Amino acid sequence: MLNFFKKNAALIWAKKHVQKAEEFKKNPEKNQENLLLSLTETAKKTLFGREHDFENIHSIQEFQKRVPVADYEDLKPYIEKVKRGQANILWTETPEYFAKTSGTTSGSKYIPISKEGMPFQIAGAQSALFHYIHKKNNADFIKGKMIFLQGNPELEEVFGIKTGRLSGIVAHHIPNYLQKNRLPSWETNVIEDWETKVEKIVEETEKQDMTLISGIPPWLIMYFERLTEKHGKKIKELFPNLQLIVTGGVNYEPYRDKMEDLLGGKVDIIQTFPASEGFFAFQDDYSKEGLLLLTNHGIFYEFIPLEEYGKPGARRLPLKDVELNKDYALILTTNSGLWAYSIGDVVRFIDKNPYRILVSGRTKHFTSAFGEHVIAFEVEEALKAALEKHPAQITEFHLAPEVNPAEGLPYHEWLIEFEKQPDDMESFRDELDDQLRKRNTYYDDLISGNILQKLHISKLKKNAFQEYAKSQGKLGGQNKIPRLANDRKIADLLEIYKF
Structure with a gap:
């Protein structure tokens, strides 16, 4: 009875969510400009805002004149002040979290996530699921067990700011209605050694009614291979009710054949584009490639033509000026205090009504x-x-x-x-x-x-x-x-x- 209620509630919520989400697709270009001006207005008295004259920014062009494109090394002096507990540096308050990532030249990176930014991280993932439920008119996966791949959910503190991997941070925000069905256990999730962790995940899930599994393709393949080696069966034989795989982080297409072979049966796939800096896009149309760009999720986007990236005078195009089937370096300004930040990803637009992208590479790869x-x-x-x-x-x-x-x-x-x-x-x-x-x-x-x-x-x-x-x-x-x-x-x- 409880599962029946949860399934029907999910169908209702999904319909309402998708209807509401249609609004942001209507005038994304103007919404983006309004968002940018709202962000600079909010942060005009921060250290960064004062140094870059946010007080006199009233257009995208004025923002671009005053705020240069930055990488982590450029913002690091500000982030170091934030790490020491100083407020009003990049954003009006100290961050709620630092998402700690590995950098090649900067060592560990500490990406700030504000109280305003964290809800959008969760909302992006929820929206992907709600769009799926509404499109398919099917929420059966709610009834079974689910894996949400995450890093160690134990968080350390840096001058009072909770710090850890993004996936570990997100683990603390999974909605209550999904918590009882979620695997693996806390004890398994805190295991640092990956091979040991996979073995424990196999033990905890191999006899469960798994209906949703989330993770990046290389992890999924490793997990599925271990299951098939142990049982000599395809994944759909082990988990006949497996309905949905949610994946992101890398392009899924090169892994598709391998995944389909391991699965041994039809499983729906949702591709997403999350990062420590924000949740940018997800697949909302399962009949074709492309991820819906979230233009109302606290992030202002700019796009530098890839052939101009890193060169003096490189153009910074707002959403309205992008062209289809061209590669652009993705630049972000966020409600967590990242300003004209080069995330290192390259995207390509395949549709402008609504705006849909492919992640086509990395600026350094x-x-x-x-x-x-x-x-x-x-x-x-x-x-x-x-x-x-x-x-x-x-x-x-x-x-x-x-x-x-x-x-x-x-x-x-x-x-x-x-x-x-x-x-x-x-x-x-x-x-x-x-x-x-x-x-x-x-x-x-x-x-x-x-x-x-x-x-x-x-x-x-x-x-x-x-x-x-x-x-x-x-x-x-x-x-x-x-x-x-x-x-x-x-x-x-x-x-x-x-x-």
């Missing part, structure tokens, strides 16, 4: 040792097209330049862990190279001009990427191995896993 500037989206689309002609299953891959080969011209090296190899590896290699040439004219010019030779494929042993991640202390959680690099740091470390 590309291959351009020869001026080609190949990005993740091009690589993943080329791989997808090649696999359609030469079926295979790929667990993970990494692309790096080989500038000084022992013999012959330089080339791109693809280090690939195959679950199932193509029947004709040479034909697959040729097709993959052709597909990448179609998507990147600079790469095509380098091949046709005999500056580069065709790409090389190096096959890696099973679990190579898991073992590499473990060796670097980056196994599990929200850790992601870059698929592209402009050097051979990762490629050289993967050498030991080659056949």
